[in-house]
Amino acid sequence: MRTDLDCFIHQTHGRMRVRIASLKGNLPFCRTLVRDFSALPGVQRVAANEVSGSVVVYYDPRVVPSSSILRVFQRRKLLANVIAFPNASARPLPVVRAQKSQTDDWVSETVSFASRAIVKSLLEAALQKTGQMLLKKILP
Numbered sequence: 001m002r003t004d005l006d007c008f009i010h011q012t013h014g015r016m017r018v019r020i021a022s023l024k025g026n027l028p029f030c031r032t033l034v035r036d037f038s039a040l041p042g043v044q045r046v047a048a049n050e051v052s053g054s055v056v057v058y059y060d061p062r063v064v065p066s067s068s069i070l071r072v073f074q075r076r077k078l079l080a081n082v083i084a085f086p087n088a089s090a091r092p093l094p095v096v097r098a099q100k101s102q103t104d105d106w107v108s109e110t111v112s113f114a115s116r117a118i119v120k121s122l123l124e125a126a127l128q129k130t131g132q133m134l135l136k137k138i139l140p
Contacts, residue, residue, distance in 0.1 A: 007021075007073075008020075009070075013061060014058060014059055015056065015058050015059075016057045017054055017056045018056075018057075018073060018078075019053055020055075020073075021053055022078070023048070023050060023053035023055070023078075024051070024053035025050055025051075026050055030048035030050045030055070031048070033046075033055050034046045034048050037055070040064050040069070040072070041063055042059050042060045042061075042062075042063025043058070043059045043069075044059060045057075045058040
């Protein structure tokens with residue numbers, strides 16, 4: 001069940017987006033958050049949107065850790081009901097590749113066969129030409 005205090009956090013390297021229902025339609029509070037974040041060393045850019053209720057903070061993680069950014073939200077009592085939270089121990093999910101269809105296999109085999117045939121005939125032609133040149137040099 002979502003409430004007025006719901007909070008959604010999405011974090012990537014050097015970027016954090018926080019959506020908070022209570023920010024919607026609250027332009028003065030959005031401006032206050034922009035000012036608070038802009039004062040942090042290492043914060044490069046802050047964008048707040050009162051229509052969507054989101055704040056995006058671009059920062060240098062070597063200068064300011066994400067925990068410092070979250071503390072600004074905590075001081076403002078905005079992290080009441082966190083729906084999603086950045087997880088430092090999370091690993092990217094492995095990429096699941098779709099199985100090849102029989103058509104894909106046929107195309108791959110055909111291309112492979114054709115390319116081998118082309119290379120073989122080019123090599124044979126080159127060797128034949130080289131052999132002819134050598135014979136002309138050896139047997140005048």
